Amino acid sequence: MRARVIVRLKPGVLDPQGAAVEDALHTLGFTGASNVRVQKLIELDVDAADADACKLLVLEMADQLLRNPVIEDCGVEVLQ
Amino acid sequence: MRARVIVRLKPGVLDPQGAAVEDALHTLGFTGASNVRVQKLIELDVDAADADACKLLVLEMADQLLRNPVIEDCGVEVLQ
Numbered sequence: 001m002r003a004r005v006i007v008r009l010k011p012g013v014l015d016p017q018g019a020a021v022e023d024a025l026h027t028l029g030f031t032g033a034s035n036v037r038v039q040k041l042i043e044l045d046v047d048a049a050d051a052d053a054c055k056l057l058v059l060e061m062a063d064q065l066l067r068n069p070v071i072e073d074c075g076v077e078v079l080q
Numbered sequence: 081m082r083a084r085v086i087v088r089l090k091p092g093v094l095d096p097q098g099a100a101v102e103d104a105l106h107t108l109g110f111t112g113a114s115n116v117r118v119q120k121l122i123e124l125d126v127d128a129a130d131a132d133a134c135k136l137l138v139l140e141m142a143d144q145l146l147r148n149p150v151i152e153d154c155g156v157e158v159l160q
């Protein structure tokens with residue numbers, strides 16, 4: 001079963017990489033770009049009986065390894 | 081208009097970060113995890129008249145800055 005984890009900085013946490021991308025876009029002439037946030041997306045295959053079990057397992061992986069719970073939230077989607 | 085860009089390594093391109101995450105998951109006991117790929121996800125606000133214009137503009141940004149066309153593909157979704 002293929003799952004997708006989106007790891008994003010919590011609202012209010014400064015995103016220096018996003019700010020750098022935004023500055024670079026402005027320099028290139030894309031002045032309409034704003035509120036740029038750079039996030040991590042992890043896709044993986046998981047051995048699980050059904051979508052609910054898969055989601056629980058991946059949330060457990062996220063809490064143990066994939067995100068820093070102090071500054072990051074995560075969302076899990078089961079793709080197939 | 082909020083848009084989302086997913087920048088992923090092309091199929092066949094080695095993903096050392098994904099391999100490291102997969103090894104770490106196995107070490108933690110998640111032996112069912114496989115085919116781990118770590119990708120970039122960029123969300124941004126764009127000044128555009130409609131969804132099609134927004135998508136074209138963001139693809140242009142992706143080609144000029146957000147992805148390395150030699151090894152990376154990208155997909156664009158307009159969120160709202």
